[in-house]
Amino acid sequence: MSExxxxxxxEAYLDEALPADLMTSVESALxxxxxxxxRLVTVHQRxxxxxxxxxxxxxxxxxxxxxxxxLGAFLLKAVDPDLxxxxxFHVQQVGCRYCEAxxxxxxxxxxxxxxxxSQARRRRYFESSAGLLRK
Numbered sequence: 744m745s746e747x748x749x750x751x752x753x754e755a756y757l758d759e760a761l762p763a764d765l766m767t768s769v770e771s772a773l774x775x776x777x778x779x780x781x782r783l784v785t786v787h788q789r790x791x792x793x794x795x796x797x798x799x800x801x802x803x804x805x806x807x808x809x810x811x812x813x814l815g816a817f818l819l820k821a822v823d824p825d826l827x828x829x830x831x832f833h834v835q836q837v838g839c840r841y842c843e844a845x846x847x848x849x850x851x852x853x854x855x856x857x858x859x860x861s862q863a864r865r866r867r868y869f870e871s872s873a874g875l876l877r878k
Contacts (some may be wrong), residue, residue, distance in 0.1 A: 748772070748779065753786045758802060762838055808842050809833065813848050 748756075748769055755761045757771045772779050801807060809817070811828050816822045817830045834843050 748782075750782070750786055753783050754790065755802070756783070757787060757790070760841065761803065807833065807837075808839060811845055811849070814842060814845050815853075817851060818849055820847065820854060 752765070752769065759766070761769065769779075773783065780860050790878065795869055809826070813822065813826060814830065821828070822830070826864075834846060846851060
């Protein structure tokens with residue numbers, strides 16, 4: 744069974760950069776296949792020994808990932824169309840879980856701040872009109 748996964752997939756597994764279904768498959772296989780577990784150890788040792796490919800360095804340091812500031816601007820639709828297209832491609836086609844998690848976090852924070860601003864606005868309206876209401 745260990746031959747079903749490439750070394751690149753095992754590296755991506757270590758980086759948690761695989762799609763969820765493939766991560767689950769690797770995890771399940773690792774529990775029952777000692778050969779695969781040994782291959783994973785070998786891949787991990789090779790990575791930590793300083794032998795790196797250019798692609799691996801890019802993946803590990805997330806060189807292709809937009810910054811959190813760029814992701815926030817993307818959510819607010821305040822980026823140029825080229826960057827918007829890239830972010831959309833990066834998250835949807837490449838499937839970068841790191842950026843997807845950042846987008847979800849930023850979206851949730853934005854929704855929470857919008858809700859708080861709305862509540863504060865209602866409170867100010869009520870407080871400013873309280874003296875004008877008849878008893």
